[in-house]
Amino acid sequence: WITHPHPDAYWDAYNPTAAQYASLSIPILTITGSHDGDQPGALEHYRRYMQQAAAEGRARHYLIIGPWDHSGTRTPNAQFGGLTLGPASLLDLQKLHLEWYAWTMQGGPKPEFLRKPVAWYVMYADRWRYADTLEAVTGGTLALHLDSGGNANDVLASGTLGAAPGSGRADRYRYDPHDVSTADLEATVDTESLVDQRMTYALGGRQLVYHSAPFDRDTEISGFFRLSAWIAIDQADTDFAATLWEIREDGSAIELSFDVLRARYRESLREPKLIKTRDPLRYDFQHFPFVSQELKKGSRLRLVIGPLNSIYSEKNYNSGGAVERESLADAHPVTVTLWHDHDHPSTLYVPLGAAASAGEPTAPASAFSKP
Numbered sequence: 001w002i003t004h005p006h007p008d009a010y011w012d013a014y015n016p017t018a019a020q021y022a023s024l025s026i027p028i029l030t031i032t033g034s035h036d037g038d039q040p041g042a043l044e045h046y047r048r049y050m051q052q053a054a055a056e057g058r059a060r061h062y063l064i065i066g067p068w069d070h071s072g073t074r075t076p077n078a079q080f081g082g083l084t085l086g087p088a089s090l091l092d093l094q095k096l097h098l099e100w101y102a103w104t105m106q107g108g109p110k111p112e113f114l115r116k117p118v119a120w121y122v123m124y125a126d127r128w129r130y131a132d133t134l135e136a137v138t139g140g141t142l143a144l145h146l147d148s149g150g151n152a153n154d155v156l157a158s159g160t161l162g163a164a165p166g167s168g169r170a171d172r173y174r175y176d177p178h179d180v181s182t183a184d185l186e187a188t189v190d191t192e193s194l195v196d197q198r199m200t201y202a203l204g205g206r207q208l209v210y211h212s213a214p215f216d217r218d219t220e221i222s223g224f225f226r227l228s229a230w231i232a233i234d235q236a237d238t239d240f241a242a243t244l245w246e247i248r249e250d251g252s253a254i255e256l257s258f259d260v261l262r263a264r265y266r267e268s269l270r271e272p273k274l275i276k277t278r279d280p281l282r283y284d285f286q287h288f289p290f291v292s293q294e295l296k297k298g299s300r301l302r303l304v305i306g307p308l309n310s311i312y313s314e315k316n317y318n319s320g321g322a323v324e325r326e327s328l329a330d331a332h333p334v335t336v337t338l339w340h341d342h343d344h345p346s347t348l349y350v351p352l353g354a355a356a357s358a359g360e361p362t363a364p365a366s367a368f369s370k371p
Contacts, residue, residue: 002324007270015045021052027060027104031093032290033068034123035081035194039289046134063134065120065290066091069192082195083254086126122220122353125294129222131354137292138223139354144301146210146229146338146346154204155197159340161212161301161348166340170280171208175238175307177317177331179206186311194255200245200304207306208338210348211247214298222292223351225257227285229305230344235334236274236320237264239308242285244348249298256293259285260308262316274320280339292353303348305338 004010016024028049032042050058066072067089069080074093078085091113102108113119116130120137131137147166148159153173182202189196200209227242243258264272266283275281295301309315316323317331340346 005324006265006272016048018048018052021049022054024049024053025057025060027100028057028062029100030061030063031066031073032064033066033070033073034121034289034291034293035067035069036073037070038073039065040287043134043290059117061117062114063118064091065118065292067121067123067292080192082190082193083123085123088126088128089121089123091121091128120222120290120292122222123293124296125218125220129292129353129356130360136354138351140352142350142352144212144348144350146303146340146348148210148340152208152210153206155201155209155302156204158209158211158302161210161303165342165345167342168340170232170337170339170341172335172337173206173208173306174333174335175206175309175318176333177309177315178328178333179309182309183311191312195253197245197253200243200253203306207304210303210305212301214249214300215295217297219295220292220353221256221295221351222353224290225259225288225351226349227259227288227303227347228349229283229285229346230280230339231283232278232280232337232339233263233275233334234278235318235332236276237262237316238318238334238336239263239313239316240283240285240336241304241306241308242288243304244288245302245304246293246295247300247302248296253302254293257288257291259288261285261287264320280337280344282344301348301350307334307336 030042030046032039046063049061066076067085068076072080076090078089096111096113099111103110116132118131118134118137119128121128144161145165146159147162148168148171152159152171159171185202186199189199225244240261244256246254246256261283263275266281267273314323317326318334319330319332321330338346
């Protein structure tokens with residue numbers, strides 16, 4: 001596995017071909033969660049099937065995205081990762097499984113919960129919503145442009161996410177793979193926590209931070225964030241991590257979504273190309289997991305961009321070599337410069353939940369287990 005760091009024939013052999021997807025004509029129930037580590041794979045297979053299958057097959061593919069981590073996709077829990085959710089989050093999945101098989105294999109009635117092909121739960125609104133397609137979950141996009149008046153490299157001296165394109169000076173941070181100063185702290189942080197901000201504060205000066213203005217009303221965020229950032233590096237390669245948070249009026253935080261990108265895969269995940277210029281290039285972060293959450297009035301969005309320097313991740317030593325065979329002896333410090341001016345508009349795209357239609361169906365109370 002380590003010697004196949006990107007999609008190639010080795011990995012392709014593990015997955016259905018387009019023809020095999022097209023040949024499947026069975027009822028499919030895909031269940032994942034907003035914070036399920038296996039969500040990317042579940043949704044990739046969902047998308048490929050919906051692209052390749054015949055209309056009859058697509059009509060029998062149902063998708064549920066709940067407010068769960070991976071274990072919650074089997075046994076939902078209203079408390080996980082430091083979050084506490086409402087009673088509607090406790091979908092009785094055992095009951096739903098029995099109803100699904102009774103419908104698909106025994107000629108029983110269709111499960112009442114499956115009102116439409118796609119069901120998703122809006123965290124902190126404590127309600128399930130429905131759509132005909134995954135794309136229809138998102139009703140629009142809010143473009144927030146990165147900007148700063150100086151070097152936005154600290155939570156308490158951050159840049160901004162605003163409606164107008166950026167015009168300030170470029171921001172930068174320096175990442176040295178030799179730096180393991182936060183390793184001991186990281187080892188004490190609960191890896192499942194979605195509310196712990198200690199690492200974000202500890203990395204001040206070694207990452208970039210941007211905050212939006214407070215939202216003037218409760219706002220549903222549903223779908224996939226995207227980030228387009230103009231970045232220059234002075235080495236052949238490095239790894240980036242982009243994390244999004246809701247920061248509430250009392251200063252508490254909830255991690256919403258994250259994405260990582262190795263510079264050599266800027267153009268393609270299948271064909272690595274080392275960086276041979278120090279000019280800014282556009283990096284598109286397009287693999288944020290799905291999230292659905294009602295941001296509360298007065299909350300801000302926080303975007304953190306920094307190196308992927310973690311005790312839980314493969315370390316990129318920035319040299320451009322075969323990372324799996326390298327060590328600290330190969331390490332090169334890198335200076336990362338993020339541009340946000342008229343010619344280099346770095347922008348965060350926020351997915352807004354679709355407006356509720358008249359008579360939009362809601363999940364029946366009988367579908368839920370008792371609190």
